[in-house]
Amino acid sequence: MRVVKTIAVLLLAIGAQAATDPKWETCAPCHEDLVTAFSRNQHATAKNGCDSCHSNAAKHAETADPALVGNPKKAAPKAGEATCLACHKNHPSRVGQVRSGHGRGQVACTSCHSVHAPPVPQTASSRNQQCFACHAETRAQFARPFSHKLTQGQLNCTDCHNPHGSFNGRALASAQRHGSNEPGCLKCHIDKRGPFRFEHAPVRLEGCASCHEPHGSANPRMLVRQDVATQCLECHANLPGAALAATRQVQGVLPPAFHDLRDPFYRNCTVCHTKIHGSHVNRAFLK
Amino acid sequence: MRKLLWLFLFIPIAFGQQGSAPQPTKAEPTADALPTGSVELGYRFIPTLNGSIPTYRSIVNLGEGPRILAGEINFPGGKFYDTLFLRLNNWGGDPYNSFCLLAEKHHVYRSTISYRNSAYFNALPSFANPLGAFNQRSYDQKQRFFDADLDLLPGRRFSPFVGVGHQAARGSGVSPMVFDGNSYAAVSHVDYAYTTARAGLRWTAERFHITLEHTEGKFHDDQTLKIDSRNAGDRLRTYLGQTLFVSNGQDGYGIQGRNGTTGVHATASPTNWLDLSGQYFYAQTNTKASFAENASGLFILLDQLRFTSGIHSFLQNESNQPRTTANFAAELRPFSKLRIIESISTDRLHNDATIPVIWHYNEQRLEAFLDVTKWFTLRVGHKYTWGESYTPPSQLDVATGLERARLRRQSFIGGAVVRPVKNLTINADVEVASGDRAWFRTTLTDFDSTRLRARYQLNTHWIAAAHFLRVSGGNPSWAGNYSYSNTAGGASVQWTPSAKWMALAEYTRGSLLTDILYRNPENFGTIRSLYRDDSHAATLLVDANVHARFKLSAGGTLLKTRGSRSTAYYQPQGRITVPLRKSCELFGEWRYYGFGEFFLYPESFQSHQLTLGLRLMRSTAK
Known part of the structure; x- marks a missing residue:
């Protein structure tokens, strides 16, 4: 409680130092609604007011000629990005940008960010709609019956993806990291995080997407195949070749057991191999 | 922990005013001193729900009743905040609901608190068995996610940040208890949670940025399985002439874990033609597990090839998993029209298990x-x-x-x-x-x-x-x-x-x-x-x-697939909004969910849903 009080007192002390700097007088007469909405925006603290992003704002104010004022949103993406990077160049979100698809594809900052908007969090649905505007094929995947609850507004794309790009050890450069440098999936699926005494190698080596389709699947467990047995046996392929087994160029190919696949009991491997993501108890993931 | 907190509090005081960041502007007071925003209240009816209820619950899972469907409340700026914003979604019994609170004072602090409830229900076979038999994995769980973040002096040169997170799940389901030669459906109770606390410091200058952060986490997973009546399991045949069964049995897992992660992110622009960025993480994760099992019935011990009437086991173990991740990138711009980017990353883990x-x-x-x-x-x-x-x-x-x-x-x-x-x-x-x-x-x-x-x-x-x-x-x-x-x-x-x-x-x-x-x-x-x-x-x-404000909207999605698991899923919808007063609208919404599978047609369902409600609004007076 004492700590909380101390924080409150310190925040008050720091906040009291805020100064007034009316930088909006030039633009406010014509753009009143923008300036009013802007007062709660982080960009309202920009050193030169509107001129920080809109070059020649003063000349534009004199003549009211819209062609005179610079507008990062209407500029070519590279020029628009340069305006934003004047302040945001050395920023945490830039750490992984060189590997992001958005960075390589020259997606302008203003394609996603509304610079004038108040800093209120978007709804999950509105953020998802924004992503789907370009990633239509992903919207189609989420139309499948078994998917993460994006369309119900419970999740948004940025819960799993970092649109600015991230340095990720795996192939998915846009995946969020979580906790102990773990894939973002484990933020919610915490019972799969381990470490386990007996690890199932694909979980660590290729990640969840080696077996699951996170955007949507026809399989109730969101598998990338229609049923469990097919999913498992494609890797546990039972001696696909003596040379392969001897040289061990790929893993997991040796026979898991002599199961009779004609028996429905054996068609669903996870009925027995219940701890398929990793087990603390049993090497065959039975418990 | 307390010392760490004091350290983070003093850093902004010592350095916060030394930065070259621009001076803040005092927010313009709004014309109205009352909160603005909107709240959507409604009642959902489900007049038709045909077909498989487990499938409906596994895919849609929306129920009837009164709901706070959505809410956005914007509080006018005050002494302690420039922005205070609350968002609500689907409260009152829906399987997915959330709220998010954002509070901010320019260059002083920014704080976000978010909470989500998520129901996870899945009672469908995960394989293509037309008989629908042996579905021994089902889940009926409630998951909760809480996150709180506080950034002090955002946008300043030195910006400390702290945060806590808590994710938990609790519920029941069906999961098999597995012994040699057979598996038996058991009632499963799950209870797991993960709590994290993180703190760090961001140092932003004109030509570089460094973020140092540390996260500590605690984890527990206590699952139990129970069988209290005779259960002959899934094996359709006898074993050496004997029918294997469990008359009663319990499995109990007690798993405790912790993790610590230290990370550094940095970017730098030493010259106009060179940008550097990098990241380093070291994580040490540890798990201690105990497992107890007691069961009576008739079992086969395959390693000894003999039958037994009881199984009792207790096991304890520990696992460690250090993990190191590092990345580095350099962007060179030798000419105005040419950019060269070199990046290298490495990720290593070593699970120190048996x-x-x-x-x-x-x-x-x-x-x-x-x-x-x-x-x-x-x-x-x-x-x-x-x-x-x-x-x-x-x-x-x-x-x-x-x-x-x-x-x-x-x-x-x-x-x-x-x-x-x-x-x-x-x-x-x-x-x-x-x-x-x-x-x-x-x-x-x-x-x-x-x-x-x-x-x-x-x-x-x-x-x-x-x-x-x-x-x-x-x-x-x-x-x-x-x-x-x-x-x-x-x-x-x-x-x-x-x-x-x-x-x-x-x-x-x-x-x-x-x-x-x-x-x-x-x-x-x-x-x-x-x-x-x-x-x-x-x-x-x-x-x-x-x-005026009389609105109509219609549309929806449809999906049709052919192949190994042919599926059709239709989700049309329509909505009508009628203004009643300046601050009140009446709305009606219709949704249809239609799901069908070619091979597994018993899993199909169709549902019409109607929602009637009011949208109450208050906007800033001009």
Whole structure:
């Protein structure tokens, strides 16, 4: 409680130092609604007011000629990005940008960010709609019956993806990291995080997407195949070749057991191999 | 912990005012001192729900009753905040609900508190068994997610931040209790939670930025399985003439874990033609597990080949998993039209268990971006991916020790951004890869991938977009003769004739084909696994502001797939909004969910849902 009080007192002390700097007088007469909405925006603290992003704002104010004022949103993406990077160049979100698809594809900052908007969090649905505007094929995947609850507004794309790009050890450069440098999936699926005494190698080596389709699947467990047995046996392929087994160029190919696949009991491997993501108890993931 | 907190509090005081960041502006007071925003209250009716209730609950799971469907409340700026904003979604009994609170004072603090409830219900067989038998995995859980973050002095040179998170799940379900030769459906109770606390310091200067952070986490997973009546299990045949059964049994898991992660992120621009960025993480994760099992009935012990009437076991163990991740990138701009980016990353983990998993993964990438003309940027590069892993071999192959696998893949990467005319952008990405080592049989080694995306804004009323993706590849014989092909293409059109009308139509056609051979475990005969999925997905949205605030909207999505698991899923919807007063609107919404499967038609369902409600609004007085 004492700590909380101390924080409150310190925040008050720091906040009291805020100064007034009316930088909006030039633009406010014509753009009143923008300036009013802007007062709660982080960009309202920009050193030169509107001129920080809109070059020649003063000349534009004199003549009211819209062609005179610079507008990062209407500029070519590279020029628009340069305006934003004047302040945001050395920023945490830039750490992984060189590997992001958005960075390589020259997606302008203003394609996603509304610079004038108040800093209120978007709804999950509105953020998802924004992503789907370009990633239509992903919207189609989420139309499948078994998917993460994006369309119900419970999740948004940025819960799993970092649109600015991230340095990720795996192939998915846009995946969020979580906790102990773990894939973002484990933020919610915490019972799969381990470490386990007996690890199932694909979980660590290729990640969840080696077996699951996170955007949507026809399989109730969101598998990338229609049923469990097919999913498992494609890797546990039972001696696909003596040379392969001897040289061990790929893993997991040796026979898991002599199961009779004609028996429905054996068609669903996870009925027995219940701890398929990793087990603390049993090497065959039975418990 | 308290010392750490004091340290973070004093840093901003000591350094907060020394930065070169611009002076803050005092927020303009709003004209109204009362909160603004909107709240949507409604009652959902489900007049029709035909077909499989478990499937409906596994996919949709919305129920009847009164709800707070949505809420956005914006509190006017005060002494302690410039912004205080609350958002609510689906409260009052829906399976998914959330709230988010944002509080901010420019250059003093920014805080976000979010909370989500998520119900997870799944009672469907995860395999294509038309009899629907042996569905022994079902879940009925409630998951809760809480996160709170506080950034002090955001935008200043030194910005400390702290945060806490808590994720928990509790519920019941069905999970098998497995013994030699048989498995038995048992009532399962799950209770797991993960709590994290994080703190760090961000130092931002004109030419560099560094973030230091540390996260501590605690984890527990206490699952129990229980059988309290005779259960003959899933085995359809006797074992050496005896029927195996459990008369009563309990399994109890007690798993405790902790983790600590220390990380550094940095960016720097030492000159105008060079940008550097990097990241380093070290994580140490630890788990202590105990497991107790007591069961009576008739069991077979395969290692001793004898029957027994009771099984009692207790086990304890511990696992450690240090993990190191590091990345570095440099962007050089020797000429105004040329950018060269070199990046390298490494990820290593070592599970210190009885049978360990060791994994190293590395990637190096070199790319050059050339602005050939003002409207054409070309990108070419090379990516090299390599790694090594040691994993436990099959249980039948213990004598050979750890399995070793390597990954080695060379890729040509390229792309282009073309803007041939104003408002038309075409993005292309190409990767052609070839490898001679792979982790698994289904890891693609040789493949080519093409992605095209185009967007054209004809005028202020029309926007058209198209996309195409093709990934095609195969593995050579040493990696299992795996063949993979994924093609998706589609287009969308958005028409906004005026501020009152909007229409969006979108269509995507997808085709996925995988082909691989494997051996039947029983007779070692060859089986071909051919997975095919051809899909059509369409979305239509129409919004019309007919008169004043009288609004109509209609649309929905439909999906139809053919192939290994043919499915149809339709979700049309419509909504009408009628203004009652300046601050009140009446709305009615209709939704339909129709799901069907070609092979598993008993799992189909159809449901109509009606929601009637009021939207209460208050906007800023002018």
